Amino acid sequence: MSEAGTVLVVGMGYVGRALAQALDQEGVAWSGWRRQKSEHPRVRSVDLDAEQLDADVAGARRIVYLAPPPKSGDGDPRLRRFLARLEADPPERFVYASTTGVYGNQHGAEVTEDAPLLAASPRALRRLDAERALVEAATRWGTQWNILRLPGIYGPGRLREEAIRAGLQVPCPDVCPAGNRIHRDDIVAVIVRLLASGAPTGVFNLADAEHMSSTRFAMAVAQRIGVELPPCIPDLEAYYATHPGMASFLRERRRVDSSRVRRALNWTPRYDDAISGIDASLGDGTDRN
Template identity: 30%
Template sequence: MSLPAFTPLAAARRPTLLIVGCGDVGLRVLPLVQPAWRVLALTSSPARAPELRALGAIPLIGNLDEPVTLGRLGGLADAVLHLAPPPLQGRRDPRTQALLRALARGGRVQRLVYGSTSGVYGDAGGAFFDETRAVAPGTERAQRRVDAEAQLRWFGRRTGARVTVLRIPGIYASNRLGGHPRERLQRGTAVLAREDDVYTNHIHADDLARACVAALYRGRPQRVLHASDDTQLTMGDYFDLAADLCGLPRPPRITRAVAAQTLSPMLMSFMSESRRLDNRRLKDELRLKLRYPTVGEGLRRG
């Protein structure tokens, strides 16, 4: 992926990128932005500092749940990649609020990319749609993301920072903890019967990391994009495909009524929303060529 040079207001120096929430995807971003960027990584765990330093990032100790620890963030970075999730409860995202307050005090940030979720749309009945569709969050988890998106876009309008929101579906990769269907197949977790099944969307973790970097360079101001691949499969067909590729038995199919009695509320929430995401903005505006355009290719190769 060839990207143009980033030109901050204070030219003639290497720009600084702050990664907030430097988990699996953030770690995949690191080698993509070095050595062009000086990279800072915010972590609430001092124990992670050696790992981040070894990977080329400068660790900063701070906690989004403790705003007093974020005071010095504002003047440190030209760009921010915000991948930290909201809290586990409530309809608001106070973590994003604390981060933006800290960033606003410095007035340096020119670009901000946020990793949101496609869950903000709620159930679309299997419809295929682009980013102009109105959000309709069906869970508090999704409502927290809608709140974060609103805060970020307001921050962009108020400060002039170029904010890009990536709405992300299910992330997978063979070396991602909890991110490969093999684990669920080995547990024998059921999927819905064909008449009750839902469409689901996916992105390989490596392609998501590349989308984050492309958005730092090419994202339009206050723009939303679907960070999704080209796959249009129902959830059951996805796990059938994964089972065949892994040499495992296909999962049992059960009705929605049986699923409601036997599966966890969290799993049922994912099985209650059906949508297909149009990813043309990702490919046209960010000019991103997916390495794994379908889950079939991703599961076979990576």
């Protein structure tokens, strides 16, 4: 990757740390922001909720924004404040990590980037606000932009092993709807490609081709770590009653199609099925979390 200018990664969490490692391997200069203090010399502690951002964005010609909106309230004031800070010196490219939750409930239909945005949950509505704010600003600036709509993210340390060992309850396979997920390393691979000179702009869905249900995913992990799950719950409403946190995810049914990004980048996920991603994640002894 030869394009000049430091990449600023806003949000050095699970994906951000892996992205930084990949950029190092590519020989790309980067700096990072995170809320917590970090010992890494290129990562700065920045409070995105502060009325005035106490951090310099000069020289960041490419920005990857991985920070989530606040957990309450309307819209995403964090991103809007950040965009306002960029007005005097807009970047050349801005990559924003959103969620497939902006599609809302599509009743099991296949969802492309052209599907109606039926976001209903407060979390998804905040993401939709962030998407619109970015597109408006980038259009005004003439900045190249990408919105990555991400489903469930998994990878090393993100297989719910602790919950599975503790006796995770799941709905029975015949009632659990299809799922959507993407491996952390496949997200990173796409972002690295989008940061290259000449990369396409626009909205891209990321998802593997399998759409394994959350139940079968948990069963596959349990089998590999030698754990027997409790008996499954045959009625979804009964499952929701005891696991209300899962209801908003499973009730919104859709099958995310990622053909557009595959064509645009001539790319195929390294882990295009969940089993290969699970096996690789369990076999990864590197502490990148």
